[in-house]
Amino acid sequence: MGNAPKQLSDVTLVVLGHGSTSAPDAATAVFAHADTIKKRHSFAAVHPAFLRQLPLARDVIEPLSGEIVIVPHLAADGYIAKDVVPRELDLDGGLTERQGKRIYYTEPVGTHPGLADIAAAAIEDVLKHNALTPDRTAVVVVGHGTERDPASGEATRRLADAIFGRHAVAESVATLLEISPLVDDWRTLTSATAVIILPFLFSAGFHGRDDIPARLGLPPIHAIDGPAAGPFEIADRTLYLCPPVGTLPAVADVIVARAQQAIV
Helix, strand or coil: CCCCCCCHHHHEEEECCCCCCHHHHHHHHHHHHHHHHHHCCCEEEEEEEEECCCCCCEEEEECCCEEEEEEECCCCCHHHHHHHHHHHHCCCEEEEEEEEEEEEEECCCHHHHHHHHHHHHHHHHHHHHHHCCCEEEEEEEEEECCCCHHHHHHHHHHHHHHHHHHCCCCCCCCCCCCCEEHHHHHHHHCCCCCEEEEECCCCCCCHHHHHHHHCCCCCCCCCCCCCCCCEECCCCEEEEEECHHHHHHHHHHHHHHHHHHCCC
């Protein structure tokens, strides 16, 4: 990118989340990842920012100067990443120069290849901690999905395929919250007796805490400790519910990798 900086220490990192005024948990992961990265002292500064709650991204970016890299903590390169963020932050694609700023806008965290490794490691933890037989266990990946843009559904299917390619599980099935195949139909989508549910979400907000558990037939999950919540017995099935992928600590490394890709 021409005169791009060569050192992270010359760059201010903005970790951009969607956020929610009605679900405080939607911000937790962004704050946690930003804090983890800040403690490494690799960047000139690190700021969490949001589209729909404080601190608002526009207000965070406005007083900054110099080299800035915005990494969207989002699952897919869909409507929010491609349309909403550039429109609301006045960005011109991957590089915007204005008012003493050079702003690099990266691809979403969820489309980075390293995310599949993080998800696969989470599944491996559940298998090992619960002594599950892989070829008798299914993985159900739950993405958001929307009729507005196919990107979320496609990203969810890619992640399910990647997990299947890394583990000898019986099945790895992609399901969605808003469009078919719905997570509500998980019983008909796999016949395995042990089922690991992996939310391909980037916060532990409403969907992760209340919506997905309810649609699986579980009570609300207000905190997930360890590799997964469970086991939960539902009819003749045993379920394990993983934390949302975007909340896993290793995602901080993917955020840094996105920033590094943007500035070289």
